[in-house]
Amino acid sequence: MNFEIRKSDPALRFTQALQKRRQTVRIILHHYHHEKATPHDVHHWHRIRGWKGIGYNVMVEMDGSIWEGRGLDKVGTHTANNNNNSIGIACQGRYDDRTRKMPDAQFNSLIWLIKHIHSIYGEIPIFGHGEVSPSACPGRFFPLDEVRQLAFRGNLTASFPISEANLQAMIDLGVINSPDYWRTVNVQWLDQLLTNAAQPNRLNRLIQNGINDIHTALNVLEIAGIMSNPDYWYRQHSKVEHLGQLIINMANRSLSPQHRIVHADIS
Numbered sequence: 001m002n003f004e005i006r007k008s009d010p011a012l013r014f015t016q017a018l019q020k021r022r023q024t025v026r027i028i029l030h031h032y033h034h035e036k037a038t039p040h041d042v043h044h045w046h047r048i049r050g051w052k053g054i055g056y057n058v059m060v061e062m063d064g065s066i067w068e069g070r071g072l073d074k075v076g077t078h079t080a081n082n083n084n085n086s087i088g089i090a091c092q093g094r095y096d097d098r099t100r101k102m103p104d105a106q107f108n109s110l111i112w113l114i115k116h117i118h119s120i121y122g123e124i125p126i127f128g129h130g131e132v133s134p135s136a137c138p139g140r141f142f143p144l145d146e147v148r149q150l151a152f153r154g155n156l157t158a159s160f161p162i163s164e165a166n167l168q169a170m171i172d173l174g175v176i177n178s179p180d181y182w183r184t185v186n187v188q189w190l191d192q193l194l195t196n197a198a199q200p201n202r203l204n205r206l207i208q209n210g211i212n213d214i215h216t217a218l219n220v221l222e223i224a225g226i227m228s229n230p231d232y233w234y235r236q237h238s239k240v241e242h243l244g245q246l247i248i249n250m251a252n253r254s255l256s257p258q259h260r261i262v263h264a265d266i267s
């Protein structure tokens with residue numbers, strides 16, 4: 001399953017420049033009370049209200065497609081007194097109607113999107129619009145509690161970009177030269193691999209000798225108990241251009257305690 005945030009074509013045109021948000025402390029969920037409306041429709045309705053354009057940061061349609069509205073890092077117009085420090089996600093559909101159950105495709109895309117946001121901003125809490133501001137949105141039958149469990153429906157697995165905390169640790173170590181590349185690569189277990197590798201007692205076993213080829217690097221990681229699923233990595237490393245080099249670089253550097261690589265976790 002491939003998830004991505006898509007941009008509308010033709011692009012949404014805003015009447016004024018969008019501002020970057022300075023703070024991001026929560027995610028706020030909405031519905032847009034319409035089962036057919038496209039991002040362009042919502043954009044049009046919000047412009048008629050006198051706004052710059054669509055107020056939500058991102059939209060998730062009932063078929064699971066994810067659309068950029070203002071963009072993840074911009075100030076939205078979606079929840080009174082919360083726009084400067086929250087990300088607004090709107091789900092297509094009428095979740096004040098008891099007959100409407102959120103389709104699995106939409107639900108799973110929403111879960112992916114929230115996990116994606118958590119990988120960038122840390123594990124910020126999730127609210128329904130009506131929990132932070134007077135509103136019936138996102139509807140009494142919106143699956144808020146289920147969403148907060150952050151578990152996909154069905155046997156779905158998904159990939160996530162590396163967390164900013166791990167990325168920063170790798171930059172500090174001089175293990176990666178090109179952080180932008182790693183921000184865009186979705187590697188399912190890379191974050192966990194880096195976290196495991198950073199445990200000093202494990203990494204010390206890797207660095208006694210320089211490692212110069214990818215196969216040896218993977219083999220040593222497996223022997224060191226850093227990879228719990230070597231088959232995955234042997235399959236994956238050929239698909240991900242720089243993973244092998246990253247592993248070699250990691251194995252050829254020693255990690256000091258201040259270089260412990262951790263998950264982004266603000267709680």
Ligand SMILES: [Zn+2]
Nearest residue numbers: 030031129137
């Ligand atoms: Zn709302």
